[in-house]
Amino acid sequence: MPSLSRLVAASLVGSLAGVAGACGGAGGSGSAGGSTSSTINATKTPNAAASAGGGSTAGAQLTGAGATFPYPIYSRWFAEYATRTGVKINYQSIGSGGGIRQLIDGTVDFGASDAPMSDEELARAKRPILHIPTVLGAVVVTYNVPGVTQPLALTGDVVADIFAGKITRWNDQRLAALNPGVALPPQDILVVHRSDGSGTTYIFSDYLSAVSRTWAASPGKGKELQWPVGIGGKGNEGVAGQVKQTPGAIGYVELAYARQNGLPIGTVKNADGNFVTPSIDAVTAAAAGVAAKLPPNTDFRVSIVNAPGARAYPISSFTYILMDRTARNANRQQELIAFLRWALTDGEKEAAALDYAPLPTAIQAMLIARLDSLQTPAHA
Amino acid sequence: MTSTTIERPGRTGGPGTGPPASTSARRGRFRVRITGSAIGDRVYGAAVTAFAICVPLLLLLIAIEIASAGWPAFRRFGFSFLTSSAWDPVKGTFGAAPAIYGTLVSSLLALLLATPLALGVAVFLSEFAPRAIRQPVAFLVDLLAAIPSVVYGLWGIFVLVPVLRSPVMPFLRDTLHLGGIPLFSGPAYGPSMLAAGVILAIMILPYISSVSREVLLAVPRSQREAALALGATRWETISGAVIPFAKSGIIGGIILGLGRALGETMAVTMLIGNRPQISASLFAPGYTMASLIANEFSEASGDLHLSALMAVGFTLFVITLIVNGIARWLVWQVSRSAGGRAG
Numbered sequence: 001m002p003s004l005s006r007l008v009a010a011s012l013v014g015s016l017a018g019v020a021g022a023c024g025g026a027g028g029s030g031s032a033g034g035s036t037s038s039t040i041n042a043t044k045t046p047n048a049a050a051s052a053g054g055g056s057t058a059g060a061q062l063t064g065a066g067a068t069f070p071y072p073i074y075s076r077w078f079a080e081y082a083t084r085t086g087v088k089i090n091y092q093s094i095g096s097g098g099g100i101r102q103l104i105d106g107t108v109d110f111g112a113s114d115a116p117m118s119d120e121e122l123a124r125a126k127r128p129i130l131h132i133p134t135v136l137g138a139v140v141v142t143y144n145v146p147g148v149t150q151p152l153a154l155t156g157d158v159v160a161d162i163f164a165g166k167i168t169r170w171n172d173q174r175l176a177a178l179n180p181g182v183a184l185p186p187q188d189i190l191v192v193h194r195s196d197g198s199g200t201t202y203i204f205s206d207y208l209s210a211v212s213r214t215w216a217a218s219p220g221k222g223k224e225l226q227w228p229v230g231i232g233g234k235g236n237e238g239v240a241g242q243v244k245q246t247p248g249a250i251g252y253v254e255l256a257y258a259r260q261n262g263l264p265i266g267t268v269k270n271a272d273g274n275f276v277t278p279s280i281d282a283v284t285a286a287a288a289g290v291a292a293k294l295p296p297n298t299d300f301r302v303s304i305v306n307a308p309g310a311r312a313y314p315i316s317s318f319t320y321i322l323m324d325r326t327a328r329n330a331n332r333q334q335e336l337i338a339f340l341r342w343a344l345t346d347g348e349k350e351a352a353a354l355d356y357a358p359l360p361t362a363i364q365a366m367l368i369a370r371l372d373s374l375q376t377p378a379h380a
Numbered sequence: 381m382t383s384t385t386i387e388r389p390g391r392t393g394g395p396g397t398g399p400p401a402s403t404s405a406r407r408g409r410f411r412v413r414i415t416g417s418a419i420g421d422r423v424y425g426a427a428v429t430a431f432a433i434c435v436p437l438l439l440l441l442i443a444i445e446i447a448s449a450g451w452p453a454f455r456r457f458g459f460s461f462l463t464s465s466a467w468d469p470v471k472g473t474f475g476a477a478p479a480i481y482g483t484l485v486s487s488l489l490a491l492l493l494a495t496p497l498a499l500g501v502a503v504f505l506s507e508f509a510p511r512a513i514r515q516p517v518a519f520l521v522d523l524l525a526a527i528p529s530v531v532y533g534l535w536g537i538f539v540l541v542p543v544l545r546s547p548v549m550p551f552l553r554d555t556l557h558l559g560g561i562p563l564f565s566g567p568a569y570g571p572s573m574l575a576a577g578v579i580l581a582i583m584i585l586p587y588i589s590s591v592s593r594e595v596l597l598a599v600p601r602s603q604r605e606a607a608l609a610l611g612a613t614r615w616e617t618i619s620g621a622v623i624p625f626a627k628s629g630i631i632g633g634i635i636l637g638l639g640r641a642l643g644e645t646m647a648v649t650m651l652i653g654n655r656p657q658i659s660a661s662l663f664a665p666g667y668t669m670a671s672l673i674a675n676e677f678s679e680a681s682g683d684l685h686l687s688a689l690m691a692v693g694f695t696l697f698v699i700t701l702i703v704n705g706i707a708r709w710l711v712w713q714v715s716r717s718a719g720g721r722a723g
Contacts, residue, residue, distance in 0.1 A: 094678060095679045096681075097678060097680050097681040100681050120682070124683075195654030196675040196676070197675065197676045197677075197678060197679025197680060198679060218471075219470055220470040220471070223469075223681075224469040224470075224679065224680075225470055226656075227655070230655070231569060232655060233654070234649050234654070238537075238650065241537055241538075242570075242571065245542060245545075245570065246545075246569060
């Protein structure tokens with residue numbers, strides 16, 4: 001027994017030594033982390049070293065929070081930007097509302113939102129906030145109609161009346177008139193909407209408010225609505241899953257989600273009277289249709305639903321990065337501007353591969369000019 | 381405890397210093413001074429008291445924080461916040477009645493479904509099952525409690541809801557002709573109060589059954605033998621002698637399950653249909669307070685909207701407190717009457 005206990009003791013000591021070694025190692029890397037943080041501190045004070053190399057300082061760190069919709073492309077951008085410049089950007093996809101709250105509170109360097117900030121929110125911020133569109137999103141109508149294989153043609157007022165519970169059966173004559181030759185079944189329509197607050201709901205209800213006066217009066221537009229009919233599913237997957245399972249169901253999801261999951265998608269009549277299949281080009285075309293009319297001093301808080309243009313898909317929207325106009329921290333602000341310049345030029349080229357629509361070149365040029373005006377000479 | 385009164389040599393007249401202790405102290409190596417043990421006790425006592433106070437204090441702070449955050453909504457809507465069904469974030473009118481109703485009804489439904497099943501499992505495991513079966517079955521039932529609720533939700537979406545939609549709901553409504561009762565009327569879409577109740581029942585089953593099983597196993601053997609000796613059948617023994625003895629513990633287990641059901645969020649959100657309406661039918665979609673908060677909190681940016689969600693949180697907090705209070709009272713009543721009968 002004594003020998004056994006000694007053995008146990010020895011192994012304990014050995015493992016303790018191992019732990020101590022590991023601690024030592026961790027301590028070493030911890031101190032390395034400390035040195036990086038000290039470089040961040042160095043960048044806070046404007047000095048010659050910090051401004052070298054186009055405003056990108058190795059080891060600098062930015063934090064952001066907000067929308068979940070652009071998270072896949074943002075994380076791609078952040079990873080690539082970090083390998084190119086060493087600037088690390090931490091992004092928490094906590095939702096647009098949370099992003100706006102955190103930016104107002106000043107706990108992040110930038111926020112991100114699918115919907116532009118309301119006047120009330122801007123007033124609460126008590127300091128000027130810039131809206132920088134990054135990519136475009138679109139919302140599509142998906143459905144499960146037994147026996148129907150070709151894409152259904154829809155108009156704004158028909159979609160509004162379906163989601164308002166005024167059109168209740170698939171063989172309604174207004175639906176039949178839009179889809180001649182399609183055998184629509186005499187089935188009840190089940191409306192499926194998002195239950196969680198969402199930019200997707202905002203874009204969709206923004207569109208319905210634009211095309212239907214009764215929808216604009218009630219329920220109106222917002223990230224959460226008081227839906228007249230239907231059931232709520234959580235997230236794109238909740239809505240899509242419910243629609244897939246229930247014969248007669250109709251719902252709305254993000255274009256990217258619908259494409260990646262091969263859902264049936266309806267074509268929607270746009271402002272020029274054409275039925276448009278949602279696609280990345282059609283979404284960019286919608287933004288281009290609006291871009292021509294933007295005044296040079298626009299704050300970009302513009303809706304692009306029901307946009308003009310022969311090929312424009314009508315249920316489209318910007319997604320934004322939100323930042324302070326006047327810097328709370330001059331260096332970090334310049335780092336953010338440098339990143340946005342990169343994202344709006346090189347970054348945009350990767351958008352389509354991830355099912356996001358890139359900004360039209362006209363808007364890219366406007367944004368670059370806007371960012372240039374914010375840059376200090378040392379960083380230009 | 382005399383062995384602890386070891387004193388430093390040379391010091392005399394300490395309280396409780398007996399001659400044997402002072403001799404042992406003079407050996408030199410064991411000069412441990414424990415006369416200050418009264419101070420140590422006091423420090424220890426104070427520390428433990430502080431820990432004990434921390435928990436209710438934390439509860440109080442949470443309550444105050446949520447209440448003050450929800451206060452603007454309570455002040456704006458008054459009592460109608462609890463009775464109104466209008467939840468319209470666009471127009472800024474908030475009434476939590478459907479969510480309160482949904483929380484209570486789905487939890488009640490879960491209890492109705494889970495309690496008989498859980499009690500059956502517990503009685504089987506404690507009274508009938510051979511030892512070789514008891515352990516594995518008990519383990520498997522307890523394992524139900526270890527499944528994350530989002531997994532229950534996924535299972536609900538892909539298995540439970542389709543089953544409810546096609547055979548179960550039409551069977552109840554049409555085949556059994558229960559459609560005339562409002563409870564089982566209306567179209568069968570799947571996501572519904574019924575789906576939420578069933579998933580909650582499965583989730584709280586292990587809590588009720590494992591507490592009940594332990595309580596039943598703790599019933600003294602003499603209790604059973606006495607009943608059997610009087611000529612009782614096995615069923616009479618269990619229903620007349622064993623279960624009454626374990627009643628307060630079983631009720632405690634049911635209350636534990638109810639507490640879990642009231643607060644469950646994820647699985648319910650995925651299955652209940654998230655529609656703020658009060659419907660008599662179990663086939664209709666509904667909403668619960670926890671789901672409402674989980675759904676809307678992350679995107680809520682208006683002050684009143686946030687406040688309304690906090691107010692819902694406070695209401696849930698208070699309802700849980702009330703339910704637990706009633707439960708405590710019930711357990712106390714039952715155990716008192718059982719104790720009276722035993723004595």
